[in-house]
Amino acid sequence: MRSAETPLIRSLPLFRDMAEANFDTLMRGAYLQTFPPQIELITEGDPSDFLHVVIDGSVELFAGWNGRETVMATVRPISTFILAATIRNAPYLMSARTLEKSRIVLLPSVDVQAVFDVDAAFARAVVTELAQCYRGLVKHTKDLKLRTSVERLANYLLRKYTAAGAPAALDLVIEKRRLASYLGMTPENLSRAIKSLQAYGVTIEGSTVRISDPADLIGLAKPTPRIDDAAH
Amino acid sequence: MRSAETPLIRSLPLFRDMAEANFDTLMRGAYLQTFPPQIELITEGDPSDFLHVVIDGSVELFAGWNGRETVMATVRPISTFILAATIRNAPYLMSARTLEKSRIVLLPSVDVQAVFDVDAAFARAVVTELAQCYRGLVKHTKDLKLRTSVERLANYLLRKYTAAGAPAALDLVIEKRRLASYLGMTPENLSRAIKSLQAYGVTIEGSTVRISDPADLIGLAKPTPRIDDAAH
């Protein structure tokens, strides 16, 4: 690949510290592709041929079993996904689809593995990234196991609200049915959960969220850094 | 630390390939300690001072929120826990307690980080280990989100049954209330789930599990490698 996106990728924590020569190796084998919305990029169970980097657009990671399906995460620029499968050279555990028109860089897993084996800085960066992903998933699991659906929604809204700097109006970016799936509930249940948060000063009209009394909502949500902090 | 356990630790995938000098550095700063049962080794939120290696006994990783508590994992010899917190130098997301009398090696996080920075082989081993942990957690999350409690129990039993080589009688090792918590349900609910599996040839008396018709149970459980395989 030879394109304007190369410096963008290079600036990611994952690629920032590696040797120039190794980065070049990765880029030489890379493909930059543009996908339309609703395209299934990878399917769980398939061998992990590529490490993916979302440059533009958004990608949903999801998993299915026995006719059911659940959203595991939404990936937005600029970040990678299915790093763990690539590193372990194991089949994907999740599927991925584009939510909108997206530009994605595909790095052949063999190249990633080869560079991983020779470039210590890259290996260390991979560790940091993976540890972050792992901790994110620990938080998600705690959220699911320790909270009811209304509590999960309340905390989700507070996280977005805080991240956006406590704005008067907040956009819900994600479709409600996908949010419901991510939070581990049905769309109907989410609809009712939203209603029940009205008592705490939350109104959601279309995709616009308003939180009139954050303190009140916090009283219900009881957020904790060990579940709700983005960093850590 | 200077003890008989050193070669045991050295043989772990995590430490196998690192330079002898760096391994010695780690061991020099290490403590081997014996803990009685029910001792809280670490508390979530605390800074990650040590990487722990369970040599003997067993340790439960758990997390709490708002008066509730859930079992996240059980760690048995020989393996490490809270690697991610150590690497990221971030507070623990989970607490840990001994389940029985246990011998545990404590490796100061500063040493682990220092060696991680200079020993590429160790860094790569950490990646492999972390990727494995991450994928294990993805599977656990899929299990929780895609299955009912009876389905989770059925698959849990099949995993243990298969791992043990399909024995006539299988020991349930873990206390039922802890299993219930791990599987995301109450003890009462687990008790009823066990009963409902009798229709599929499962009997559990005390801690002894018998599966008279695995095929029948598989028909209910519908295990998939993407959730239920230990490897991958």
Next chain:
DNA sequence: CTATTGACTTGATAATAATCAAACCAGAGC
């Protein structure tokens, strides 16, 4: 402008799981 589509909502009902309370039971200590 109308028809269609798909997301979202609402209501009714059913399934699932949690809670509360009371036994039951096995092991540890006396």
Next chain:
DNA sequence: GCTCTGGTTTGATTATTATCAAGTCAATAG
């Protein structure tokens, strides 16, 4: 042996969540 303790089970009830069905609504294609 007994008693105590804590895990487990059972039953009754409630809470939570899912399912099914019918509607609303907004965007869009024709």
